[in-house]
Amino acid sequence: MSAFGGLVLAWAIAAVLQLAGWAWQRRHRNAGIVDALWAFGIGIAALVIALSGDGAPLPRTLLAILAGGWGLRLGWHLWQRVRGEPEDGRYAHLRGRWQQDGRKWLAFFQLQALLVALFAVPFMAVARNPVSGVTGWMVAGIAVWVVSVAGEAVADSQLARFRADPANRGRTCRSGLWRYSRHPNYFFEWLHWFTYVLLAVGSPWWWLAWAGPLVMFVFLRWISGIPYTEAQALRTRGDDYREYQRSTPMLFPWFPSRPASRSTQ
Template sequence: MNLLIAFLLTVLLMSGVWLWQRRSGRADWVDAFWAGSIGALAVFYAVFGDGAVEKRVLVALVAGTWSFRLTRHLAVRLAGHEQEDGRYQAMREHWGERAQFWLFVFFMGQALIAWLFSLPAWVVANDPSPAMNVWVILGVVVWFVSLAGESLADRQLSAFRRDPANRGKVCQVGLWRYSRHPNYFFEWLHWFSYPLIAMGAPFQWLAWLGPVLMLLFLYRVTGIPYTEKQSLKSRGDAYREYQRTTSAFIPWPPKD
């Protein structure tokens, strides 16, 4: 029942965001609401779940901090731009007069995806074992490393972009020297926290949806393909050289 309620709440939220974008013309804010909804669902599962209190508190902490950091990061970035993100402008142009209908379909898809990504938190929140064993500790370590790595990558990129001297250049400082998308890598790493914390729990296999789905989305849907395309368009040969020398995903020493 909690899963059904969670899904309906997410659909209601995304419907409200869709109505809001009709007036504001800013469909790109769905990204921030998407990230926030996953954390909100995790807290919902933690409050109403049937698992051990220890696991429910832990999943609220792990998912809640990840969601808050990402939502805040996206909201600050979106608030700093007066115009809608180019990806959503391209959607409107492509769909033409039926743009609002297809945007609604897209927003409902976002609701479904957010619900699917919340399932690992549901598994942890319903784990009856209060044990804080080596798997749980490892899961917390992965969560901490991923959160720190993603935060550092975002700060390094923001600092690079704020410097007028770097306009038109490719960011290759800090973590960006070893991966073209370190923020995506640590985002993906974060999702391993849940199957580790839920090791041995009922429906534990559902917790693996997180890393599997995130890798699929980053590599094939909205992550790396779109970002690389935009970077090649704006930075040309400089980015092609960056592609040649630098790992696309997993941080690795650059080629000569």
């Protein structure tokens, strides 16, 4: 099987997973599972494409470990949220519009399977890399992965602790990494995709690896990430979140423009 064949197989697996997720949300009325299954789908896609590629063993092994590990960690984190919390406000808002329209929800879940295939395109570049020895680019790729995964995990943990405190209901987290970016988890998620640009150096398909950070930035910034998350935050937190928007950078971490008001630890 070629790397392209692996991509098709990864899409098919993701489609089956999302079909199961669609059925699950019909019973539990919680569409948040779609995000967990997307992340698991990315991890599975990395493993399938790594196995089916015709590149050297080392870059394919790194792809399986790093991308597979990233997807499985994120998927498990999101699944824990789905199990332990009410439906994410973004999906609850959507449910208010769609109700239980099975066709719309099914199309929405299957769109996520297609997005798994789209975001797995950079993996084909790595899986075709013929470079068999350790290079500085590979070391840099591993370093980017470590920093990005650690940063995303820290941001997720800080937000989870904040949300677990009932006293913070209706308030905005401004502590830790959230003091320097309104979406530090998204920033590190975007940074993570440069791992595969670095691992693909030397591949005849190297240019494909750039699809990862470029497409992820577009989705986070304008399509499904920040716009929906901030719209929901404004609905639930109002002026508190507007003040946070005025003082804190949107995505790329930097010092707030003024002391963060009502900060909690």
